[in-house]
Amino acid sequence: MTPTAADESATRGRVAGRVALITGAASGLGKADALRLADEGARVVLTDVNEQAGRDVADACGGEFVLQDVADVTTWVPLIEHVVDAYGGLDILVNNAGIAPIANIETTTTDEWRRVMGVHLDGTFFGCRAAIPAMASSGGGSIINMSSIAARVGLSEHLTYSAAKGAIAAMTRSIAVHCRQQKNLVRCNALQPGSISTPMVHAAVETVTGLNMMDQPDPEAFRIAMGIGEPIDVANMVLFLASDESKHINGAEIVIDNGDSVEYSVSSS
Template sequence: MSAANESMSRDGVTGGQSNGWGVRGRVILVTGAASGLGFADSKMLVEQGAQVVMTDIDEERGRGLAEDLDAIFLHQDVADEGRWTEIMAAVEARFGRLDGLVNNAGVAPIADIETTSTATWRSTLAIHLDAAFFGCQAGIKLMKENGGGSIVNMSSTAALVGIPDYLAYSAAKGGIRSMTKAIAIHCRRQRYAIRCNSVHPGSINTPMVQHALRELMDVDLNAADDPERTRRKLGIGEPNDVASMVTFLLGDQSKHINGAEMVVDNGDTVV
């Protein structure tokens, strides 16, 4: 095994031995944790024994959910670079380290190439792409001081195929996909023992997708006679389908996976 490969494992594990997903005791920050996928990630990570710091722009909801999970909540607008410095300082003061980061917060304005305003373009890129850049930069700084870690950047199948009604979103998610690979290779070259991967969900049943279904297809998933049947018919996954991938990528079981794009879409982009 090369020295570079050896450095991939957070614990220098060579035999693959670990507890469950291998996140027990890890300090993990999840952005956009007050809803949908971010909340599902946080819940699964807490259940697996991680110490989770949940952040979101929605303070009231986030604080309540964090309390229920016995996690920590910090208010954060991910597009604000200065706030990232404060968040990392707070994590370091409390735990002395950061082992995992999930850049998950997001918005999905519905607009195509002809209807996307410059303001929407800029704010969408700021919340997704700028934020992932700020998060990775701040996260690596703290992780590399304490033996390494794992970063998961939430992208989308929009990064792989381009979705016409989500122009700015597709562009931002595409940027996250390639930035993730560049970061992974950089960290490997520097022998930081920091991995960086992107996750690409298809449609998952969260408030973001419920909104899209209402706007684009006139479908109200919550009001459907049989919501579960409708969900399956439309090929929509559940938040835990993504949370299990995120948890896997944060733990030791995925120690040889780096710079990868993990698609969670039940084959949508294959057919």
């Protein structure tokens, strides 16, 4: 039988043969992660609530798509069992799915608070809890939780989002120490990107500035002028954390924002 491109890449690369599960991978950062990990030899299972776009990404990276709402606790154990049965184990989990409604402390409704917490915080908790035993049985693994720069700075119009991302960073530290104490060779780290060019950020830019990034005469120049990164900037860090190159990194929060959050500017007003 002629080997497929996925078969061939699984024998080489920085995560060759590893089994990766990525949530919210139909779009943006999750999509870039899926393509990057597959390109470096991982066998990728990706989930999302957006079925058609998710299937398209799976086709593009030779992976498998599973329809999943990460906030639904009942989806997680069957999903992990399926991955272990079909692929022989689980090595990499990227808890990436997310939503970013715009609302501040005075305009956030109780339903919106619970919806955002459900996707980000519950989804990440359910994913880590279900995956760790499977990873431990596979001889260890790497969990990458998507936090945000919103966990470190004050974004008035991202109240619930910021709260969830801060809690994900704190939960990541607790999980990392637990796994270290268990000596199960599972590592857990959090990424904190600044603004990266994805549909989520395009929507936020349009809300704040009234400008559609993709309709600009030169979208690439506009992106650079706005200080917005590219999905590959995050996917490269996901690849590093997923690989053994990062074997001594556990419980870290890694900022990916080209210095945006540490620049000090003196106001003229």
